[in-house]
Amino acid sequence: MITVAKHTKLQLLAGGLFAVCCFTFFQSALPYHLFFKEEMQLFLLTGEHFLSYAGKPAWLACYAGDFLTQFFYLRGVGALTLTLVLCAEYTLWAQVLRRLGRRRYAAVAALLPAAADGFMHCGLYYGLPTSLSIILTLLAFEAFTLIKRPAVAFAAGVLLLPGLYIAAGASFLLFPLLAGVYSWRRGNRFAVVALLLIAAACPAIARPYYLLTPGQAYSYPFPSSINLRGVDRTREKILALSVEAGRGRWDEVGRRAAEAAGLSNPIVTYFANIAASKQGRLPDSLLNYYQPFTRALFLPVSPQSDWLTISFSQEVFFHLGDMNMAQHSAMLGMIFSPRRRSSRMLERLAGISLANGDVQLADKYLRMLDATLFHRSHGRVLHMSHGGSPLLMQDTLRTASDYATSLELLAGSCPDGGCALDYLLCYHLLNKDIRAFATVYDRYLRGKEGYVAPRLYAEAMLIRLAAEKAPAGELQAYGIDPGIVSDFMEYTRLYEQNNAAPGVLSGRFGRGYWFYYHFARKREEGEV
Amino acid sequence: MKQLLLLLSCFLLTACTSGADRAAPGDELPPIYPDYAGVTIPCNIAPLNFMLRNNPDRVEVRVSGASGDMLVKTGGHKVRFPLAGWRALLEAEKGRTLTVTVTARVGGRWIRYAPFIWEVAGDKIDPFLSYRLIEPGYEVWNDIQLVERCAESFDERVIADNNLAGGACMNCHIYGNQDPALSFFHIRGGQGGMILNRGGRLEKLNVSSEGMISPLVYGGFHPTGRYGVFSTNIIVPVFHTGQGEQMEVYDSASELVVVDFDRDNLIIPFPGDNAPVAAKPLRTFPVFSAAGDAVYYCEATEPPALPGSIRHLRYSLHRIAFDTPGGSFGRVVDTLFDASAERLSVCHPKASPDGRYLMYTVSDYGAFPVWHREADLQMIDLRSGRIVELPIVNAGGADSYHSWSSDSRWFVFSSRRDDGLYTRPYFSYIDSAGIASKPFALPQRDPSLYDYTLKSFNIPELSKGPLPFSATDIVSLLNRGNHTRPARTGR
Incomplete structure (x- = not known):
């Protein structure tokens, strides 16, 4: 007993x-x-x-x-x-x-x-x-x-x-x-x-x-699907990026994204790209991460997208200053959130309205946030306010997935192109559109005083110059480091010598644009 | 009895005095929301509950009329009038003016604001309205509800819920003749169709024929209920890049048809012009005239290349005769308002039930005014052809889609004036001389509801009575396929 x-x-x-x-x-x-x-x-x-x-x-x-x-x-x-x-x-x-x-x-x-x-x-x-x-x-x-x-x-x-x-x-x-x-x-x-x-x-x-x-x-309030797999460590890492981003700690986002780079996850790359862009290092870090073409620059939102992807998708638009698309994405994030109301999305909508100067709309959102315990507007505005990139002012019509148009207008709205310029150049590079890349590069960066092209851009420009059989003077005009030119010649030699076998090149050049250009392929699902 | 109730409530409410009595009168109007200062209200409207924006801890509101006073004291910033006392007061003050005096204690100091008035019109407003609750999500939805609200009280019930319909998109609910026994709405998707409530019987129709460019979209009933006139549209949503405008929705093709519900949903096409598809005019937003002898609609006669030239896409207001017994269009088209020449675009025309006015929305361009901040309501006097602008009705946000009350004295419309994004139903009065009054928002039991909701109130429509069906009737109808079924009668 x-x-x-x-x-x-x-x-x-x-x-x-x-x-x-x-x-x-x-x-x-x-x-x-x-x-x-x-x-x-x-x-x-x-x-x-x-x-x-x-x-x-x-x-x-x-x-x-x-x-x-x-x-x-x-x-x-x-x-x-x-x-x-x-x-x-x-x-x-x-x-x-x-x-x-x-x-x-x-x-x-x-x-x-x-x-x-x-x-x-x-x-x-x-x-x-x-x-x-x-x-x-x-x-x-x-x-x-x-x-x-x-x-x-x-x-x-x-x-x-x-x-x-x-x-x-x-x-x-x-x-x-x-x-x-x-x-x-x-x-x-x-x-x-x-x-x-x-x-x-x-x-x-x-x-x-x-x-x-x-x-x-017969099931409320149980969720429609029950998780029986236990801890999803990948999702925990992704949520860490999102939460830290929401709290404005982009250095922490960059650090955690670097740690999670091995996951080869588009969302990890997405946050890594934004964090790098905030530090002006997007071209330097772009190929350190798994890049499924442009799908980690802008998260695709479609009827097939899950809610997490939808809710993350506003972050890049807000960073770049495309407030209409940021609002669209944040609204979708709110609409498709499990409770149709999300404090995170509401903060973002308030931030967008403040950046847009929509005072009445911002007031509405801030009043709602004021009715919460931890999202009261006082002291939170800094996290919500836009970082200072010029907003997209010029008007034209575009579809939701027409990122290039947005980036071109954003880059054009700032004398030096702003952070949208790197996004635009990287967008073209990840699409392997060297011609479009070169056009944008020539418009904004060629001959710019004191400007030293990041290695990514230099590598891409060498592809273009080689394809056009450009004279040596052209090479000098771009100020490309001679070391990169030597590497390019070495890469070309190995590529031709080994009949385009990636194994030989991946060790030394696997993180470079030439390798991406030659070997990145879209899978059937649309990923690399 | 009502007088007794009013006197009793006044006695109870005025039984004690407070520091408010000692407050010196001020010149400023109180910062109330919704803005109900100086509005004309129907004698059967629900209490105009409001709140003060300056965070008072005490508020006293005295509503004074010829028949007596009503005093409401509240411990917070929200003012709620008792329904019974409110009804008795309005009944006693029909056709007269009420004076509203607000006194508030803010930061420990009592302030008496400048009084404002409420004109109580003797003309009643239709007691019910329906609207669609949806987030302003750029044509994307998750939860959609069609709701019926009693304008005389705060009672609200859901008449269709897309959660019960497999998450399908539901378009807005439209009445014929403000008659609850005549209405329709569309449910999209595989199980969907046109939900037709005619004579209190519910049907699901799948109206289509060869050559129709899409299922039925915008439309309205013939006064007899026999016909419906509809547009069929290929709708394209795109986004603006610049600030101030978010979205544009345009038609790449559109045409009109009449459906004869008495002849097995026979489709009567708009008179053809044999033009190639690319050059065809765009016709949309059709409605019958009050007498049913004509169809009003909007037409972009020579649509520009879209979407590039969207700012040149302008619709004018047209009328074509309709032969009710024969069920056929006439051959002659009249242009009522050549908006294109004025560099304007007309949408959503609707004739007043007495046939005197045709109200519509004007914007700078396009066919989706709810996303146009400059969109305003306007009307044309059909007897004189005179355009009547409605400056007192319109405000900064998009003022668009409206619905007339059955006596043609009131109309409800959707407005984004409050915050620029979320539409709210506003009512306005038009007197016998065609003079409109300052509009007021649909009153709510909790006046802070508009602050805390993330839903838009889309396409408000007035009705003389409650609808004879509920959300579960709609689900039953969808589950039964296309068969006709009787709807429940009564509320």
Whole structure:
């Protein structure tokens, strides 16, 4: 026999270990997932926002969950909050298992459901509302077990079910199962069937009011897809880039992107490109990263794009000063965010409006941010304001994917071309359009006093000059380093000598433009 | 009874006095939002709840009329009028002027602002309106809801929700004759079609025929409900690069058709001109006249090369006769307003139900005025042909799409004046002499709703009563395919 004192000690020990493991795990493995989960929502401390939760089931779980999620903004608080919630859930599971007669193993067995719920938080779309939904249901079951008379308990269970669905959502389906087992053990077998039938009917009856599909009515607030793969380390690295970018720490973005360069991920490259551009080093670092043609200069947004890609896509337009496209992308990021409201996108929209001088629109967004706990406009404006690149003023029409037109106009709006010039030159180079590259280069950079062409541009220009069989004087006019010319001759010799075999060239020239020009190929999916 | 309620509420509300009584009168108008100062309101409108922008901690509002006063005291910056007292007050003050005095405590000091007035028109506005709630996302959507709102209260219900329709795009809901038993909207995508509510019965129609360039797009009902006139358009969205203008949407081709719902949805094409497709005029935004004997529409007779010359794309206002019994177009086209000659472009014409006015949107160019900040409402007096500009109605943001009330005294329109991006429904009154009044925003239970919503209220349309269907009826209809089914009656 295990005594009560031993129960308590065992539970404290197991719970304590569970808490330490939870905090360590979330803080070390998923800190940026937690930051990002906060960015994915917009929690307003307003009455209207509170009432909006009544439009869907699980209003209490969702409101409380979102309220707590806003604290994920603070470093370490996300892991701490999750740990506390999961420990509360563990404690309740242990209590529930004891009620169901599993006294001996309750403290250990309760770790399973609590840990399983914690594991689900590795997914980006699984949040605190779901855990709180489970906790509310367990609490309801605890209250149910306090009623001693079976008939009264049954009646209370029946009355509790609709309210529990309204407050906790789909997790309420646990209640008839637990209450059923509990009642069965007490000899009330009728209660099992009756509670299950009533529980099954509740979502169907409430569905027209909540305007949910049948699947949603029985699963809300659980996300439509559950992550069973655990920690996605690549996504954690990508989210780190996004979060640091959102907080304006571009040096940190550059450092983390360099560390993640080996992932050969377009989004890592995308952030690396912007970080390099902010330092005026885009041509120097371009080919240090996996470059799937121009798809890491501008993230393609299409009906097939996932929401993360869509939400990241505004960053480059904001950096370059193309505010219409930045607004378009940020709006899409907002529209396709899981909750249709994102604090990160709202900050960006506010920044765009400020940069555009749309005072009334900026006021609207800032008023919303003022109604949050951690995104109040005061002190945040610096992060939102545009970095100083000239804005695109000249008007013409273009499609959403016509990046070249935007870049040409942006470069033209600044005497020295600004950061858009490097983007435009790199855009042409990654498209292997040497002619377009040379035209732009000649317009802005040829003969520019004191200008020394980065190696990338020099290599590209040598391809052009070689193709045109340009005289030596032309070479001098571009001021290309003689060492690069020697390398070019060596590359050409090796290329011809080895019948264009990339293996021989990749060691010495693999990070150069000549190698990219010869060997970068689009895969069927459109990537290198 | 209403008088009693009013007196009772006034007694209760004026039972105590405060520091507000000692505030010295000022010259400035209160910084209220929405801007309800000096507006004309229908006697059946919901309470004009508002808030003050200067963060007062106490507000007192006295609404004074010939029949008595109403005093509302609030502990924050939001002013909400009690519905019963409000209704009684407006009923008692029909045709008269109310004076509104706002006193607020800001930073510990009471300020009494200059009073403003509300003219209470005796003409009631149609009590319901529908609109589409959608983010202003450049023709991209995720969540779309068609909503019906009671203008006399704050009751709102969803009449179609794309979450229940597989995420399909839903176009706006259009009434015929402001009659809730006659309306339509389009659902796009594989399961989609035209959702037709005629005589309270719901149908899903897939109207198409060889030669039509697209499914039905813009349109309206014939007064008899037998016909609908529609445009078919190939719509191209593109983006501006410069500041101030975000998006342009133009038609690369468009044409008009009439659909005869009584003759198995027979399609009656617009009289042909046999011109090659590239040189064809662009015709769009058709509506029937109030009597049903003509179709008004917009036409770019010689469209320029697009999108390069988009700033030269201008639509003028035309009319062609329509023979109701025979169901055919006439042969002669009249130009009502040669907007192109004025370097303007006309969109969204709609005739007042009494047939006197034709209101439309004018912008500098193009056919998608909601993205044009310069877009304004204007109307033509159909008896005299005189153009009536509406300076008191129009404001800085895009003022576009409108819908008349059944008595032709009120209209609702969508305006971006508040922030330049999110459209809100605004109402304006037109008196018997054709003089318009300063518009006011659709009142909300919580006056801060417009601040905190990220949705636009698209294509507001007025109606004399509640629609006889709900969002679940639409889902049932979609799931049943193209079969006709009776709609529920009653709300």
